[in-house]
Amino acid sequence: QLQLQESGPGLVKPSETLSLTCAVSGASITHTQYYWGWIRQPPGKGLEWIASVFYSGSDYYSPSLKSRVTISVDTSKNEFSLKVTSVTAADTAVYYCVSHYGSGTLRRSWSDPWGQGTLVIVSS
């Protein structure tokens, strides 16, 4: 059974870099039908897709965040990561890692399962 688990600091100072990792279990991150991604949810608000990556390194980013975000994959550890630079209070959110299942494409895929989510607060 595919499972994802986020890890990383729960508190980040403004202007610093937010770094999160998602450990994948129950399947190889090199599975050709999966993309791996990050979605966030500010407290009390809706869902926002951030970025997604294929095991080969092919990646896609939300245009609104692209200048500050990097997603990467480590096949040796079966995990993928997210970095968001120059964070502000607006980046405070629950960050979910998610698997996108499709035919080796991010478009036309579904997103499930999701990790349990990790709350990241940006504050000095």
Add this chain to the structure above:
Amino acid sequence: DIVMTQTPLALSVTPGQPASISCKSSQSLLHSDGKTYLYWYLQKPGQSPQLLIYEVSNRFSGVPDRFTGRGSGTDFTLKISRVEAEDVGVYYCMQSLDLPLTFGGGTKVEIK
């Protein structure tokens, strides 16, 4: 970006009664392969979202048959035939026809 608009924002439903949620997209979600890439998720209180319906009308593994998805093009509906206590939470529609992946604003369902 494809904008997803859900209505209503909230629903209060008596157990055993039906409920319906609407989702409209700013452009057609029909792909040239004949499939329509519209999904429904439920986020139960304190949990991460879970997939209910994929490609408009297909129930995901383990989803009860009281959940039905319908629609085409730009107009979609999620119907719950008889709401149960375990159905409370926020329902989201999502499209993956094009990037960026986008979600509706959510519809909160509560029990009366």
